[in-house]
Amino acid sequence: MSSNPEFTLQFSEISREDVREIGLWYRSQVSGLDERFVANLGRSALKIQKNPYSYPICFGVIRVALLNRFPYRIYYFIEDRLITVIGVIHTKRTPKLIRKRYRNS
Numbered sequence: 001m002s003s004n005p006e007f008t009l010q011f012s013e014i015s016r017e018d019v020r021e022i023g024l025w026y027r028s029q030v031s032g033l034d035e036r037f038v039a040n041l042g043r044s045a046l047k048i049q050k051n052p053y054s055y056p057i058c059f060g061v062i063r064v065a066l067l068n069r070f071p072y073r074i075y076y077f078i079e080d081r082l083i084t085v086i087g088v089i090h091t092k093r094t095p096k097l098i099r100k101r102y103r104n105s
Helices: 013-029 033-050 096-104
Strands: 008-011 057-059 062-066 072-079 082-090
Touching: 008 013, 008 033, 013 033, 013 082, 033 062, 033 072, 033 082, 057 096, 062 096, 072 096, 082 096
Parallel strands: 008 082
Antiparallel strands: 057 062, 062 072, 072 082
């Protein structure tokens, strides 16, 4: 799947930390599971970049996309042609912390 050249997608520093922590946890569970998670996340990021407005708004300007096969949501917002991922959060965690991250971005 190719990305949309009209949009640039970036992961914020805190969302990169989310991904690192998730990857470490999956690596401790099953060999190679961290790589499958990262590959799945990459495919989801490309889908977001290709059509960023197709995902629902969860509050304010923040949109959310659910990963396939992993219980995580990607939270992001769009400014001009820049998509910024502000969190990769487990589905059982409250999305309220995303509001705080957005205010601090």
